[in-house]
Amino acid sequence: MMNERSSTVCVDDKKLSATYFEMIKRAAMLIGRKIVSCMEYIIFTVSIVLLWSGLETMGYINPITLPAPATIAATTVSMLKDGSLQQQLLISIIRVLEGYFLACGLGIILGIVIGLSKKMNKMLDLVIQILRPIPPIGWIPLAILWFGIGEISKVFIIFLGGFFVVLINVIDGIRQVDYKLIEVAKVLEIPRFRMIATLIIPAALPNIFTGMRVALAACWACVVAAELVASSSGIGYMIMNARQFSMSDVVIVGMLSIGVIGKCMDVALKQVERKITRYEG
Amino acid sequence: MNSYVQVNHLCKSFGQGDRKLQVLKNINFTIEEGEFVCLIGGSGCGKSTILRLISGLDEEYEGEIFVDGKTVCGTSRERGVIFQKHRLFPWLTVAENIGYSLQHTGKKEKYEIVQSYIDLVGLSGFERSYPKQLSGGMAQRANIARALVNNPKLLLLDEPFSALDAFTKIALQKEMYRIKEGKKSTMLMVTHDIEEAVYLADKIIMLSPKFPTGEKIIRVDLPRPRDRNSKEFVELKKYFLIIFSVIR
Helix, strand or coil: HHHHHHHHHHHHHHHHHHHHHHHHHHHHHHHHHHHHHHHHHHHHHHHHHHHCCCCCCCCCCCCCCCHHHHHHHHHHHHHHHHHHHHHHHHHHHHHHHHHHHHHHHHHHHHHHHHHHHHHHHHHHHHHHHHCCCHHHHHHHHHHHHHHHHHHHHHHHHHHHHHHHHHHHHHHHHHHHHCCCHHHHHHHHCCCCHHHHHHHHHHHHHHHHHHHHHHHHHHHHHHHHHHHHHCCCCCCCHHHEEEEECHHHHHHHHHHHHHHHHHHHHHHHHHHHHHCCCCCCC | CCCCEEEEEEEEECCCHHHHHEEEEEEEEEEECCCCEEEEEECCCHHHHHHHHHHHHCCCEEEEECCCCCECCCCCCEEEEECCCCCCCCCCHHHHHHHCCCCCCCCCHHHHHHHHHHHHCCCEEEEECCHHCCCHHHHHHHHHHHHHHCCCEEEEECCCCCCCHHHHHHHHHHHHHHHHHHHHEEEEEECCCHHHHHCCCEEEEEECCCCCCCCCEECCCCCCCCCCCCHHHHHHHHHHHHHHHCCC
């Protein structure tokens, strides 16, 4: 009897330790997989930086035309310490956001109106199609004539960069709403206004978000262009100014900070989109 | 004398001029209140077109269509439609989809109505699911509930089970009849499945351009619930198959 009991306890112990072992193994595998996926994400970037550093130390690259990653990092740190980078970035971010929100607001409202009305679409199509291909940089001379060299002209250029992208995507989104779903609403006798608010706009949301994300990148492209031409502040001015003093490290810091901020904003927008379109998952 | 649905000399063509294609030629039939009628025919014979005309989604035709004594004019909640594919709104949950057309009801009342229809079609537990998370059969159940929620007197079904697997199909056919008996509504169903028509219908309207009047009406008087393997059932099925093989 005694023997039997002790043997079962022993088995239980073994089982217990086995399950613990299993759990640890599983956790380790999970962490391992996370690390691998993280490595996959950054490996290409890291190897570029390493190759760049290597070529630099071997003397294949002239540090005046293209400074080494270590130099750029050091410049970044010093610029962050004296606050000059944050200051210039903040000015540009505010300009971008002003122009971007203006572009999104007007683009979405006008896009919905044009998308819903065939007549409006027909009447405005020619103007939109002619104005759309003009690069926002081409507007700079007129913007300066109209609004001077103050904030307004820069915001105007940024607005133009985002506006048409949002507008075209919203119009397309509204027009591409599945007619079969509209038929359902017709059969259920849903009033027109309610149908627009609860069917057409939700159905067009994925397209609207695509437009908003593409427009954000376009707005960043425009802020630099606007600041390059007529400005005494902002990240574009900083780049232009550094070029005149041949401080290529500052130029690259400016470029990269735009890239990083742009990526962060895109990630944030993507999160919002995922929240809103969680039904897709 | 007055039938619930009356279709007289119905003609319909698509296109214009040389490209004009007549789909419906002089179609006549009636549906009594509480009847289950099936429209069968090969593809392209215009059966779905008839349904769209009665629903009011398509308003261009020649002839007369009366529902409840009135000429059909636009869509109406009195005439519910169940489409072939579920057509649920992907951004709404099952419960939100079903309650979509309930606009002027209180929150609590709406919840109760929606819940009762969810129970009716057997979707309890899936109220908060999105259409993407449902199987084809479950999505079609939600679709049926959405059409039923307004208590339509006439329900128009456009091949509602044709995209489902055989088992789900049989289960839903059974339930469709149970719902029809419970609601005492009139149903007109388009299908190309002869067995489905024989199982469900009180009256079968066969459509083919080869018939002299465009349609042929056959009453199905088999007792319910119908046994798909009974001699009469199989023979009736055979009869329809023969007609279709002759007119082909």
